[in-house]
Amino acid sequence: MYELVLKMNAVQRRLIKKTETLIAKEVEMRDIERINSELKKQLTRRPGPDVGEKLNRFRGTVTARNRQIKASHTRNSSRDENART
Numbered sequence: 001m002y003e004l005v006l007k008m009n010a011v012q013r014r015l016i017k018k019t020e021t022l023i024a025k026e027v028e029m030r031d032i033e034r035i036n037s038e039l040k041k042q043l044t045r046r047p048g049p050d051v052g053e054k055l056n057r058f059r060g061t062v063t064a065r066n067r068q069i070k071a072s073h074t075r076n077s078s079r080d081e082n083a084r085t
Helices: 002-045 049-084
Strands: none
């Protein structure tokens, strides 16, 4: 009978330790889930690769238009000079 009580106490101690371990792991899992959720939110706020492609196209367009404007300005300046003389 005494041995049975000792075994029961040992099993209870093991159960308590396992329960404590489980609780610690659950807390750790909640923290990981919270961090994961925060990272997902941050990722949704970041621009995707398509934004970079659009930006590069826009830069190309702006560069081309700047060249056109400069060429037009140069032609107009030449005409003004020719008209004055």
